[in-house]
Amino acid sequence: LLPSTEMKLPTLLQRRRFPAQLLERLNSDDGSPLRGKIRTPTTPTGVAQDNSILKMLENSLSDGVLYRYRDSSNGQNDSEAMLQVLKAFWGAAAATFPGAWGLPPARSRLMHGAGIISMGFLMDAISDRHRAAGMPTEVHFRTDLEPLREVCRWTEGYWDFGPGAQRKWNEVQNTPKDIQMLANYLMVQ
Secondary structure (H helix, E strand, C coil): CHHHCCCCCCHHHHHHHHHHHHHHHHHHCCCCCCCCCEEECCECCCCEEHHHHHHHHHHHHHHCHHHHHEECCCCEECHHHHHHHHHHHHHHHHHHCCCCCCCCCCCCCCCCHHHHHHHHHHHHHHHHHCHHHCCCCHHHHHHHHHHHCCCCCCCCCEEECCCCCEEEHHHCCCCHHHHHHHHHHHHHC
C-alpha cells in the first residue's frame, strides 16, 4: 500500500515511500530483469525479499548512483533515470550470473539479502567509475561484472574472503558484518 499512499505519513514511512515506488516499478515494468522476482504481498511468488530490495534502494538513494538523480531543493526525483540505471545493472547481473539468477535465496546468495545489498554497493561503485561517461549502461555494468563470474560462489563452493575467512556459499548471511565482507570482496576482485 505504501507506494500508492498519497496522504501525509510519519517521517519514517514518508522516507520509504519513494523507494517503495521504485521497487513496485522494478517488479512490474516490462523489460525489468526483476519483474515478478520481488516477493511482495501482491507478488507472493517472487524470490527476492522486498525488504532487501528496499535496503539496496535506500542505500543508493542516500549516497550512491541514485542520489545523482535527486533534486533535494524541490523534492523531485528523476525516477525514470533511476529505473534506467537499476534495470541496466540488474540486467547485467542476470546476464553475468545466469545460473544464480531467479533462484530462491536458499539456493542462490545472489537473490538473498546479503547478495542484493552487496551488489547494490557494487552498482554504486561501478557507476562512480564510469561517471565521466554519463549514465552507466548495461554494457558498462557487464564489463565490470564479467571478471567476477569466476570468483563468485552464489550457488555452490566456497567464498575465499582471505586467510582464515573461507565460507561455504550458503553460510553468508544477511547481517551487516557479512554484507560488508561480501561487498568488500566484490569490489576488490
